[in-house]
Amino acid sequence: xxxxxxxxxxxxxxxVADYIGRNYIAPHAIEWDEKEYYDPAPIKxxxxxxxxxxxxxxxxxxxxxxxxETALAMETISKYxxxxxxxxxxxxxxxxxxxxxxxxxxxxxxxxxxxxxxALCAFALTEPQAGSDAAAIKTTAxxxxxxxxxxxxxxxxxxxxxxxxxxxxxxxxxxxxxRGASAFIVHKNDPxxxxxxxxxxxxxxxxxxxxxxxxxxxxxxxxxxxxxGMGFILAVKALDLARPGVAAQAIGLAQGAMEVSIxxxxxxxxxxxxxxxxxxxxxxxxxxxxxxxAARSLLYDVTSMIDSGTKNISGAxxxxxxxxxxxxxxxxxxxxxxxxxxxxxxxxxxQKYMRDAKCLQIYEGTNEIQKNVLSRELAKxxxxxxxxx
Amino acid sequence: xxxxxxxxxxxxxxxxxVDPETHTLKREESELVLNPYDRYALxxxxxxxxxxxxxxxxxxxxPPNAKDILLEAFAFGADELVLLSDRAFAGADTLATSYTLAxxxxxxxxxxxxxxxxxxxxxxxxxxxxxxxAWLGLPSVTWVKDIKPLNDSLELIRTREFGEExxxxxxxxxxxxxxxxxxxxxPSIKRLLxxxxxxxxxxxxxxxxAKEEYLGLNGSPTQVIDTFAPEYHGKREIISGPPEEVSExxxxxxxxxxxx
Ligand SMILES: Cc1cc2nc3c(=O)[nH]c(=O)nc-3n(C[C@H](O)[C@H](O)[C@H](O)COP(=O)(O)OP(=O)(O)OC[C@H]3O[C@@H](n4cnc5c(N)ncnc54)[C@H](O)[C@@H]3O)c2cc1C
Ligand SMILES: Cc1cc2nc3c(=O)[nH]c(=O)nc-3n(C[C@H](O)[C@H](O)[C@H](O)COP(=O)(O)OP(=O)(O)OC[C@H]3O[C@@H](n4cnc5c(N)ncnc54)[C@H](O)[C@@H]3O)c2cc1C
Numbered sequence: 001x002x003x004x005x006x007x008x009x010x011x012x013x014x015x016v017a018d019y020i021g022r023n024y025i026a027p028h029a030i031e032w033d034e035k036e037y038y039d040p041a042p043i044k045x046x047x048x049x050x051x052x053x054x055x056x057x058x059x060x061x062x063x064x065x066x067x068x069e070t071a072l073a074m075e076t077i078s079k080y081x082x083x084x085x086x087x088x089x090x091x092x093x094x095x096x097x098x099x100x101x102x103x104x105x106x107x108x109x110x111x112x113x114x115x116x117x118x119a120l121c122a123f124a125l126t127e128p129q130a131g132s133d134a135a136a137i138k139t140t141a142x143x144x145x146x147x148x149x150x151x152x153x154x155x156x157x158x159x160x161x162x163x164x165x166x167x168x169x170x171x172x173x174x175x176x177x178x179r180g181a182s183a184f185i186v187h188k189n190d191p192x193x194x195x196x197x198x199x200x201x202x203x204x205x206x207x208x209x210x211x212x213x214x215x216x217x218x219x220x221x222x223x224x225x226x227x228x229g230m231g232f233i234l235a236v237k238a239l240d241l242a243r244p245g246v247a248a249q250a251i252g253l254a255q256g257a258m259e260v261s262i263x264x265x266x267x268x269x270x271x272x273x274x275x276x277x278x279x280x281x282x283x284x285x286x287x288x289x290x291x292x293x294a295a296r297s298l299l300y301d302v303t304s305m306i307d308s309g310t311k312n313i314s315g316a317x318x319x320x321x322x323x324x325x326x327x328x329x330x331x332x333x334x335x336x337x338x339x340x341x342x343x344x345x346x347x348x349x350x351q352k353y354m355r356d357a358k359c360l361q362i363y364e365g366t367n368e369i370q371k372n373v374l375s376r377e378l379a380k381x382x383x384x385x386x387x388x389x
Numbered sequence: 390x391x392x393x394x395x396x397x398x399x400x401x402x403x404x405x406x407v408d409p410e411t412h413t414l415k416r417e418e419s420e421l422v423l424n425p426y427d428r429y430a431l432x433x434x435x436x437x438x439x440x441x442x443x444x445x446x447x448x449x450x451x452p453p454n455a456k457d458i459l460l461e462a463f464a465f466g467a468d469e470l471v472l473l474s475d476r477a478f479a480g481a482d483t484l485a486t487s488y489t490l491a492x493x494x495x496x497x498x499x500x501x502x503x504x505x506x507x508x509x510x511x512x513x514x515x516x517x518x519x520x521x522x523a524w525l526g527l528p529s530v531t532w533v534k535d536i537k538p539l540n541d542s543l544e545l546i547r548t549r550e551f552g553e554e555x556x557x558x559x560x561x562x563x564x565x566x567x568x569x570x571x572x573x574x575x576p577s578i579k580r581l582l583x584x585x586x587x588x589x590x591x592x593x594x595x596x597x598x599a600k601e602e603y604l605g606l607n608g609s610p611t612q613v614i615d616t617f618a619p620e621y622h623g624k625r626e627i628i629s630g631p632p633e634e635v636s637e638x639x640x641x642x643x644x645x646x647x648x649x
Contacts (some may be wrong), residue, residue, distance in 0.1 A: 012581045019575050041572065050578040063578060 002073030002293045002299065009065065012070055016049045017073045021080030029081040032206035033352050038162060039206070042084050043091075046077075047117020049077035050196070055092060055099065060111035066307035067241065071248035071299060077257075078252030082356040083206030085249045087304075090158035090207075092245060093364075094121025096238035097167045097183050100228035106185070110165065122163035124212055125235055131156075132369050134169075135178040138321045139214060141170040148172075148224065149183065150192070150217040156363075161195030164188050168214070169235050172228045175320040181231030185223040192217030203355030236314075241306065243317040244366055247299045247324035250360050251292060254324075254331040256290045257353035263343065281338055295324040315377030322367035322374075325360040332357040390443035390501040390538070390560070393494055394434040395521070396462055398455040399511045411606070413478060417452040418460040423461060426506035430566040432573040433536060434504040435466035441538050444468045446497055450478055450489050456589050463587050464576035471497060475593040480606035483516040489609060490517070491524035492597040501560040502543075507532060507567055515565070522563035525545055534567040548620065 006014065024042040032039055040218060054070045056062025063069075070092060078085035095114045098106060113119035130136035139152025150170050154160075166186040173180030186193055196211030226234060262285055265276040275281050302320045306313055332354040336343035343350040361367045400419035408415050417496050419518035434445045447467035452474060459470040473493055479487065494503060503525075505518035515531070535546035539557070547554040548567050594604055602608060628638050643649045 009582065012578055016576055016578050016581065023575065038562060045572075045575050048574040055580075 001289060002297070004296075005308065006072075010069055013051075013054070013069050013072050014064070014076055017051065017076035020045050020049060020051075025077070025080040025084055029050045029084075029206070030347065030349065030352065032081070033083065033203075034205075036200070036205040038087070040162075040209045042081075043087055043120065044117070046088060050115075051088070052091060052117040053154075055095065055114035056111050056115040060107055060115060062111065062115040067244055067303040068300060068307055071244055074245045074248035074295075075252035075255075075299075078249040079256040080252075081206055082249050082253045082353070082360070083204040085252065086158060086204045086207040086359075089161075089242070089245050089249060090123060091121045091163070093242040094123040094159070094163065094165065094167050094237060096241055097123070097225050097234040098185070100233045100237050100241075101183070101230060103222075103226075105222070105323065106225065110185070113369040114165070119164040120162065122157055122159035122166045123235075123238065124157045124160075124166055125169045126156045127153060128155050132366055133260075133365070135232070137169060137171065137181065138174075138284060139168070139170040140174060141172050141182060141184060143172070143221070144218075146221050147218050148221055150184065150186070150214040150219065152214050153196070154198065154208055154212040157212050158207060158209050158363075160212050161198070162208050166193075166212065167225070167238075167327070168212075169231045170214075172231075176229070178232045179229055181235075183225040183231045183234045184219060185225060186214075186217060186219055186349060190217055190219055202358060203352070204359050213223055214305045239364060240313050240317045243370075244299060244302050246360055247295065247302075247320040250324040250328035251296050251299060253353050253357055253360070254288070254292045254328040257332040257335035257350060257357075258285065258292065260349050260353070261285075261338045261343065264339045270341075275338075284334050284338055288334060291327045291331060293329045295320070299324060309353060312377075315374050315381075318365075318373040318377075319372035321364065322361075322370040325357070326367060328357040329354075329361055364386050390438060390441040391499070392434045392438055392443055392445045393492055393497065393500045394427075394431050394445050394447050394462075394467065395503065395505045395517070396427045396431065396447050396449045396458065397506065397509050397517075398422070398449055398451040398458045399424045399509060405511075421451065421455050421458055424506055424509045424511075425456050426510065426566075426568055428465070428573045429568060429570045430493065430504045431462055431465055431467065432508040432571045433533070433566045434502075435534055435574070436571065437502070437538060438466075438468070440648050443501075446471060446500070448473065448490065448493055448497070449487060450474075450481070453591070456591075458585050459577075459589050463584060464580045465574060466577070466580070468478065470587065470589045472591045473593075473597065474591050475595045475604075477599075477601065477604045480609060481604065482526055482609035482611035483512065483514050483520055483599040484610060485604055485606075485608035487517050487520035488603045489522055489594075489597070490521050492599040493592065494521070494525060496497045496592070496597045499561070503527075503561075503563040505563065505565045518563055518565035525561075525563070527562050529563040529565070530558055530559060531565045532567045533564045536564075537541060543591050550623075565640075 024045045051073055053062035054065045058064040125134055127137050141148045141150045168184045168186050169181055171180050172182040192215045194213040196213045199209040265281055266274050268275045298320050302316045336350045336354050339350050342348050391594050398421040401422045404420040406415040406418050438445045445467045446469040447462040448471045450473040508515040522568045530545050532548045533545050534548050537544040542559045545556045628635050
């Protein structure tokens with residue numbers, strides 16, 4: 001409704017993502033959710049369409065685009081299925097530590113494969129005892145000659161078992177706590193790397209989330225990304241860059257939920273007229289549209305800030321993540337309500353959007369944690385004014 | 390492998406206009422889309438070119454407004470685009486169409502493989518592929534649903550009314566691709582970004598060395614009197630009785646047909 005000027009490149013990204021949504025995702029979204037089934041077909045299509053190359057520089061075979069184009073693609077795919085968008089998003093998140101901190105040799109080896117969609121990525125930080133408190137990780141990486149040997153358990157890893165490349169955060173110096181963490185590249189066929197139990201989820205069921213077991217997993221020492229001790233810095237930077245992508249998923253999801261619900265409410269006749277005619281219903285849609293557009297404006301302001309090279313993006317990235325995902329939860333819940341019983345039926349997309357939305361408030365850092373981050377940034381910003389009245 | 394892929398632009402449903410005098414379609418005035426079956430032909434050609442490090446030359450015989458269809462084919466993976474466009478081509482039946490495509494194949498070739506769709510949604514004859522092969526003196530395999538490149542030949546799986554057929558064939562040859570033989574890819578962003586720079590080569594009758602008398606309405610002996618879907622009457626015989634009698638009868642049928 002709010003018209004935004006897109007460059008020709010951006011229009012092409014949106015058109016292609018929409019083409020994939022219509023042709024490869026929409027006909028199957030309900031079935032994948034119902035069966036909790038990961039289908040590689042839409043991911044293959046995204047690879048063929050060059051969507052995995054959005055963020056990869058041209059010299060490594062990518063498109064060399066930025067956060068804005070990535071968010072546009074994410075938003076568009078998510079409108080059709082936030083679960084498929086999650087597989088895509090985790091693939092992008094997993095590539096970020098390499099992009100940020102990889103050596104030239106690592107970039108030359110992995111980025112072209114990632115750009116072509118020949119290697120799907122995953123990012124593994126979370127452990128059973130380390131969720132919001134990521135610094136509590138216990139997975140270790142011990143140097144052994146020309147190798148590192150990894151031991152530990154990762155949980156809730158998106159693309160676990162289906163990805164080809166895993167970025168694993170592990171402690172190289174447990175005594176130093178978070179400063180002793182490092183990031184490693186693990187291949188799916190490395191010895192001692194075992195995908196574990198698959199989570200049974202409430203939503204995002206077209207995506208795979210699983211446990212990863214590292215049992216004396218031996219990898220060559222050149223799989224270390226950056227230097228020892230850089231693990232958390234890389235993880236935090238990657239997540240800061242990725243969170244606007246979660247906001248984009250939320251906005252696409254909310255848009256999809258609103259559209260499904262609005263179409264129904266204009267057709268559904270009660271008391272001799274479409275239910276849309278009742279002000280309680282139409283005002284709900286007015287409210288939805290305004291909230292979606294507000295979040296969208298915030299998102300694309302944040303991505304253009306990132307694309308213009310702003311260094312400290314933690315506060316902005318946290319802000320748009322919790323704001324847009326809370327919005328999506330509200331919109332999708334209202335979308336179900338406006339559809340009545342049909343909205344509650346598993347044959348309708350509305351309830352799927354609502355279940356999917358819940359997770360966006362949790363993963364890549366819960367919304368509570370995002371508010372901690374933003375409030376910390378605010379405190380810094382207004383530090384100088386302390387004591388003034 | 391150097392592959393020619395024949396793509397037919399067809400009128401978008403609902404936009405068809407017929408010339409009241411010649412009773413032929415006014416193709417210049419209809420909005421064109423790619424014959425849906427040809428998406429599978431193009432995908433098969435592109436996949437094979439990828440596997441064999443080859444190139445796909447997309448060729449259409451159509452009015453100038455079909456240029457966009459070829460640019461679309463570029464986004465879907467074709468490497469070179471050729472539009473055969475000339476007033477002299479107008480009103481072609483399958484014979485004249487396949488002749489024109491054959492002249493183009495000779496001009497643009499040599500090709501290891503020529504890939505056509507199974508059938509068009511407007512003409513619906515499924516004749517162009519095999520006729521093209523006949524003009525070029527090449528073998529043809531129709532209704533192909535799977536292609537595997539071997540050392541110096543291709544292994545082709547062909548669908549039949551009942552079951553499938555596996556054929557080994559040596560290039561050069563002409564094949565037509567079965568409906569839903571593959572999952573056609575989406576357009577590639579990289580290719581869409583380059584669309585403005587790619588050239589659609591437009592060739593006339595003279596350019597491809599085609600003889601006037603074989604072209605367009607002149608070269609079209611077909612007169613459409615009626616159209617209908619053929620019915621299949623498969624001959625069937627159910628043999629019953631004691632095993633000895635059944636096997637006797639079966640044996641005599643097989644002998645009769647020269648199958649054993
Ligand atoms: C579908 C899915 C996919 C995921 N994919 C990945 C992945 O690919 N890679 C990966 O590494 N991880 C992944 N995760 C893990 C995810 O990042 C964590 O679930 C998340 O960070 C929260 O951790 P937790 O689940 O342990 O919750 P907890 O940390 O146990 O939190 C429980 C509650 O306490 C609140 N809380 C905790 N600490 C504070 C605090 N200091 N202040 C205020 N409130 C607090 C939380 O907000 C939450 O409401 C995924 C999770 C899900 C559900
Ligand atoms: C009942 C009937 C009515 C007809 N009416 C008209 C008419 O009014 N006006 C008229 O001009 N023609 C008419 N024709 C001719 C016909 O529509 C075609 O123009 C033509 O000869 C191709 O035959 P087809 O469409 O049956 O192709 P098919 O043999 O079904 O097509 C098979 C494949 O051949 C290739 N191919 C076919 N045509 C082309 C092409 N032009 N360029 C590139 N590749 C191609 C494609 O790969 C296609 O998938 C008619 C034919 C019939 C049977």
